Amino acid sequence: MPWRPGQDLLDLLELAAPAACGGCGEAGTRWCPACADALADGGPRRWTPTPCPPGFPPTWTGTAYRDLARSAVVGWKDGGRADLTPALAVPLRAVLAAALDGSPEHLAALGGGGPVPVLPAPSARASTRARGEHRVEALARTALRGRRSVLPVVDGLRLGRRVADQAGLDAGQRRRNLAGAVVVRPTAVARVEGAPCIVVDDVVTTGATLVECARALVTAGAGPVVAVTLAATHRRPPRAPSSTVRGPLSEPSGRD
């Protein structure tokens, strides 16, 4: 039998890869049909946080950030499950399509041959380093494979200053933490100027990140901005003083 180092290496990588579903942990599969269904639960839909912060762009999302969807996103982002990118790109692609259908300006630009730039929400440099890639950018590129001439993924948004971890902050604190923090990279200004743009993020919670991304783009001269996310957190309403209901707000890891 001929020596096939490449095949041997692939076999080894396969053995080393987690053979458990990224959502429910079922053995023998990386992504099971039940989890795929959970992530498409309800289908793409328009979503607005409550309360809705000023400047929140029209936003479409795939599902509620809980249960299987939550474990899949957490594992994908920080649990070493980058192999879930293709699985998560499927529902994101459906959300992108719904956003385009819902925005006449974006549809018109696409009808004219584009481009409609797609911009991943910025990640703190340390997180990107730790993950070895900008995870949301990789997700967007995978979701738009074959369409990137008209829907180019532009890594044009970055944090212009340090911000605190958004986890644990309330809506007002998140807004203040991020205010003015997102900037358009100088190299990307010409690509977004006058163009309808789409911001992509994994999870939307209070909307502070999407507001900030949209503000930065409009300041740089972009056309109308819409946003898409894989999932949206449904926050419980603030507890009334007489209530005895307890429990932490459901918060995604990292910023929202």
Ligand SMILES: [Zn+2]
């Ligand atoms: Zn599963």
